[in-house]
Amino acid sequence: MSIATPVFSAPIAPVLGRIPGNKAIWVGIYCELTEFALMFLVYFVARAHHPDAFRGGPQQLSTLAGVTNTVIMLTSSYFVARGVMAMRRNARATCLKWLTAALFTGIGYPVVKFFEVQWNVAQGLSGNGEVFQMAYYYLTFNHLVHVCWGLLGLIWVMFRTWMGAYDATDHDGLEAFACYWHATDLIWLMIFPLFYVLP
Amino acid sequence: MHNERSLTLAWLLLLGLTLVGAVLGNAGSPGLWVTVTVAAMMAFKGRVVIDHFLELGGAHPSIRRLVRFYAVALPVMLILTDLFGPQIAWLTTL
Numbered sequence A: 001m002s003i004a005t006p007v008f009s010a011p012i013a014p015v016l017g018r019i020p021g022n023k024a025i026w027v028g029i030y031c032e033l034t035e036f037a038l039m040f041l042v043y044f045v046a047r048a049h050h051p052d053a054f055r056g057g058p059q060q061l062s063t064l065a066g067v068t069n070t071v072i073m074l075t076s077s078y079f080v081a082r083g084v085m086a087m088r089r090n091a092r093a094t095c096l097k098w099l100t101a102a103l104f105t106g107i108g109y110p111v112v113k114f115f116e117v118q119w120n121v122a123q124g125l126s127g128n129g130e131v132f133q134m135a136y137y138y139l140t141f142n143h144l145v146h147v148c149w150g151l152l153g154l155i156w157v158m159f160r161t162w163m164g165a166y167d168a169t170d171h172d173g174l175e176a177f178a179c180y181w182h183a184t185d186l187i188w189l190m191i192f193p194l195f196y197v198l199p
Numbered sequence B: 001m002h003n004e005r006s007l008t009l010a011w012l013l014l015l016g017l018t019l020v021g022a023v024l025g026n027a028g029s030p031g032l033w034v035t036v037t038v039a040a041m042m043a044f045k046g047r048v049v050i051d052h053f054l055e056l057g058g059a060h061p062s063i064r065r066l067v068r069f070y071a072v073a074l075p076v077m078l079i080l081t082d083l084f085g086p087q088i089a090w091l092t093t094l
Helices: A023-049 A051-055 A063-088 A092-123 A131-162 A172-197 B002-027 B032-053 B061-083 B085-091
Strands: none
Touching: A023 A051, A023 A131, A023 A172, A023 B061, A023 B085, A051 A131, A063 A092, A063 A131, A063 A172, A063 B002, A063 B032, A092 A131, A131 A172, A172 B002, A172 B032, A172 B061, B002 B032, B032 B061, B061 B085
């Protein structure tokens, strides 16, 4: 005897060639990737001109702050992905719990950044300092702005989820936000080794 | 459930690699092999995020290829900068 499975509880198989979320978010993500690509280009040119400043750079920064923010970004991204998976099962309440966890984790990023900047200032690192410090502030502050936008977007999709705007068959808005958040995570995974790790 | 388990494993792997990378960076002295190792970890972590978080495996080719290229191009540029720093500096001097 077979048991009929309700359509809404079946996980949605990825459709080959689909656009995750919606087209608009990918225009935004392409813009974000292009913006950071230009900034990374500046980083590589500056590194080629001042190799010693960049090799000694990570020693000036707080590795703990960098690692903590990487853990925060990865964990918040994971929670968002779990939220999307829950919505695919039509488990709206579970989705909202994952998104709430993602929000509280994600808020840790600007908080850590605040204390990191305080620590930097105490160590004498400023945006008017040498080339490594300027590149560091230039890229990481831009990334912080993108994280803050993402947190606002997260609050919006949480509100929409709470209002019942999404279900298993229609949650493009939630998925679009998830794509933006993961892309912002991806960029941080490129920034982190360049400034905090690579000697 | 399988997807959730593989996502969780991907997340734990990324956390582990982050810690290993940080230790490696602090312990290692500047050199091409440290740069290559860091670049390889960048590319690998990027690919894990792209495949497991962004789920671009079945996405439209223009999206999938561009994002995958991005996560490879940056580490390659890092290695090239270490290998050909003086030449890049010469080319970009006004």
